[in-house]
Amino acid sequence: MSVADRKAREKEALRALILKGAKKLFLEKGIEQTTIRNIADEIDYSVGTVYVYFKDKNAILHDLHSIGFQELGSYFKDLFKIEDPMERLQKMGFIYIKFALENQEMYDLMFNVKAPMEFLESSNNEDWNEGVVTFGHVKKTIEECIDKGHFKGHNMEPLSFMIWSLVHGMCCLEIRQRTKGVKFTNPDTILYDGYNEYLKIIDKL
Amino acid sequence: MSVADRKAREKEALRALILKGAKKLFLEKGIEQTTIRNIADEIDYSVGTVYVYFKDKNAILHDLHSIGFQELGSYFKDLFKIEDPMERLQKMGFIYIKFALENQEMYDLMFNVKAPMEFLESSNNEDWNEGVVTFGHVKKTIEECIDKGHFKGHNMEPLSFMIWSLVHGMCCLEIRQRTKGVKFTNPDTILYDGYNEYLKIIDKL
DNA sequence: TTATAAAAATGAACATTGTTCAAAAAAAAT
């Protein structure tokens, strides 16, 4: 173990500490209400240090958005043990909603907040890897469904996109407060009620 | 015409002028990049004046979000001439997408930006009228579809919510840049391709 | 151990933001 190695580890640790502090504050008081100064205070470092480890706020938000995808991944983990692709598809949407509702701020960061995408653009990164991988799971599952004779007459990719959008749209309306004040009969269960309507439909396809 | 009347008209006119200037700048450089000072400059008034006519920035954003719903209403106008509810439902989604793509910044303000909802909360307004009315159009159409024997075994409200979410989700992913960098086969048409998959499905219901 | 070089951390300073409010200017009423 050289000194350089230890330093590299320490750098990585502080980087992680900053992200941890940022995430804590995000969950406590929201992304927009969290400032760099807040984050620095939280971990007992100065503002300047934060900027040594991250180019700007977008960079922090991007890294945190990646962590969000890791967390979604751990929600998804057991899914791939399910052999039947139709059953897997059904559970996938359910778990997706569960993740979104249990991690609203993170979900928002992953799929709504502009910063992570702006970071990608600013670093000349063409692809959105996190998105590619996650959407890949949907596509793969749908493909298996089609192979088994389901979704006759449908195209894999647009169908996958539509189903992703369906679930995302519900989460999005909920998280961005567009379901409040719309006078649903059962506001508390509307996401799962809506999802059930979708389940009824694909049951026949 | 009393002096008070004229003054009232002038007040209303200046209010409208501020909103017009704000909208122009929003479309030019985005909502987040537009400052109150920008708006004041645009219409040759001082910052202070803007605050005489609007409580804060959220109030401007809320009023502009309402204007967005008026504009969506004019897109929807001809829809209600369509007798067949299934045909109307199909066209409604299509027009909804068209509106979203042609007015991305306004759509974002209407359905994603938090400010308009924060304004509602701060003014103790329980209901989101614009949302209630627009969602009402979907519900009414679905209800007519059910009355005509479609969507057997489905519940009107959750089904309406699911369909709204489906279309909204696609628009949302597009506008918030989550379709870029995901390597679609046909990125330019993915929204309409996705919508077509939905059309194929409800065709059978 | 001490002196020197490299790395890491700092926080004052800057430009920009939303917002306020006493003062000035303009308009209306007397």
Place this chain on the structure above:
DNA sequence: ATTTTTTTTGAACAATGTTCATTTTTATAA
């Protein structure tokens, strides 16, 4: 012409993201 009311103003404030010369800490060499 004078007073009162309404409207407009922009300097000032606190808070934000960001920068960077300076200081502090750590590693290396003598």
